[in-house]
Structures are given as C-alpha cells and as structure tokens.
Amino acid sequence: MNFHYPNGKKFKASTSPIKKKTNTKQVSYSNRGMTLEEDLNETNKYYLTHGIAVIHKKPTPVQIVDVHYPQRSAAVIKEAYFKQPSTTDYNGVYQGKYIDFEAKETRNKTSFPLQNFHKHQIQHMKEVYEQKGIVFVILRFSATEEFYYLPFSSLLNFWERMITGGRKSITKSEVEQNGYNIPIGLNPRIDYLKIVHHIIFESQK
Numbered sequence: 001m002n003f004h005y006p007n008g009k010k011f012k013a014s015t016s017p018i019k020k021k022t023n024t025k026q027v028s029y030s031n032r033g034m035t036l037e038e039d040l041n042e043t044n045k046y047y048l049t050h051g052i053a054v055i056h057k058k059p060t061p062v063q064i065v066d067v068h069y070p071q072r073s074a075a076v077i078k079e080a081y082f083k084q085p086s087t088t089d090y091n092g093v094y095q096g097k098y099i100d101f102e103a104k105e106t107r108n109k110t111s112f113p114l115q116n117f118h119k120h121q122i123q124h125m126k127e128v129y130e131q132k133g134i135v136f137v138i139l140r141f142s143a144t145e146e147f148y149y150l151p152f153s154s155l156l157n158f159w160e161r162m163i164t165g166g167r168k169s170i171t172k173s174e175v176e177q178n179g180y181n182i183p184i185g186l187n188p189r190i191d192y193l194k195i196v197h198h199i200i201f202e203s204q205k
Contacts, residue, residue: 036105036140036147039189040090046188053193055092055099087124094193097200098133100125101192105140111169112139114162122159125152134196138182139175149195150179 037057047053088102102125104116117137129135135152150170158170180195 036103036138036142037089040103040138043188043190043192044090044092047193053092053094053099055090055094057090058087088121094134094196095201097196098128098131099196100128100133101136101138103138103140105142107142108169109141109143109172111171112141112175113169114159115168117155117159122156126156129153129156134200136192136196138190138192139179141172145184147182147184147190148175148179149182149192150175151199154178 041057044053044055044057047055088100090103091098091100093099102117102121104112106112106116125135129152137150137152137155139148139150140146141148155170158174162168182190182192182195185191
C-alpha cells in the first residue's frame with residue numbers, strides 16, 4: 001500500500017537494520033532518545049490510568065484514493081494520502097476544563113521558528129481561546145532537552161508580530177519570559193497539567 005504526504009511525496013518506512021546498542025552507560029530517566037510525541041503520549045497515558053485527565057492525540061486524517069476488493073467482504077487500500085491536520089495535536093478534558101494544545105520541537109538553541117505553526121492551527125486555537133478553552137503549545141528545544149509551556153495568548157502576540165513584518169521566530173529568552181519551564185520527570189514524563197492547574201485554579205485565588 002502506498003501512502004503520500006500532503007505535498008504528494010511518497011511515505012517510505014525505514015528499511016535500515018536495527019543495531020543493537022552496546023553502550024553500557026546507565027540510561028537517564030529523562031529518556032533523551034524519545035520524541036516529543038512519545039513523551040506526551042506516555043504522559044497522557046499516565047494521566048488517564050491515574051484518573052487525572054482524559055487527553056488524547058488526534059489521529060492524522062487519511063485520504064484514500066485507491067481501494068481494491070479481492071473479496072466481497074474484504075477491502076484492500078492500495079494508495080492513500082496523509083492529509084494535513086486542520087486543528088491541533090491534542091485535546092481532552094481536565095477537571096471540567098476543555099484542553100487543546102499543539103506540540104512542536106526544534107533543534108535551534110536560541111529561538112523557535114514560527115514557521116513550525118500553520119495559519120489554520122493558529123485560527124483553530126484562537127477560536128478555542130475565545131470560547132474560554134485552555135489553549136497552549138508545548139515547545140521542545142531538542143538540543144538542550146528543554147520543554148516549555150507557552151500560553152496561546154503569548155503565541156498569538158508573536159504570530160501577529162510576524163504578520164506585521166516582525167521577526168519570524170520567538171527568541172529563547174522570550175519563551176522563558178512568557179512561558180513556563182516543564183521539568184522532565186519519570187512518571188509523568190512531562191507534567192504539563194501541573195502548570196495548567198496553577199494557571200486556571202491557583203492563579204485565580
């Protein structure tokens with residue numbers, strides 16, 4: 001079966017042989033080899049199994065273009081395209097509050113490129129924000145293994161700055177000033193709900 005990305009390029013699974021690691025150093029609890037998506041999925045699984053919150057990753061929509069029917073009761077997909085998601089990566093509910101967020105990462109050490117976001121994602125987050133939903137982005141600086149919670153209101157300011165001719169990225173210092181650092185843990189790995197709880201409950205006291 002052939003899968004294609006929105007730009008028409010074929011999706012190819014890795015065919016490289018899996019090499020056994022010979023490094024005998026103790027593995028860090030922070031799991032530096034994991035992707036942001038894997039870290040968040042593990043975190044959300046922890047939240048769910050402990051009755052803390054119900055938050056899931058939205059499935060990537062697929063456009064099927066070629067289907068064969070070798071039998072009446074069976075269908076075989078021969079070709080399909082990964083469609084560009086029209087909203088954000090994750091959504092769910094926490095203590096009666098609707099949660100909606102996007103997760104992005106960069107190898108850049110000094111800034112976060114705004115090109116990582118799409119216009120339709122910003123529009124979706126803005127619509128949720130206007131309905132009083134809890135909207136934010138989780139940014140990962142992979143080179144330094146740092147995670148930040150950035151409220152949507154701040155992201156929108158930086159986005160509008162770019163639209164009006166300003167810089168096309170958020171500096172690291174701006175992320176630190178406007179966001180919240182999320183320490184890496186074991187269980188959960190990225191405890192972003194601790195920040196959500198502080199913002200929507202404790203800060204209102």
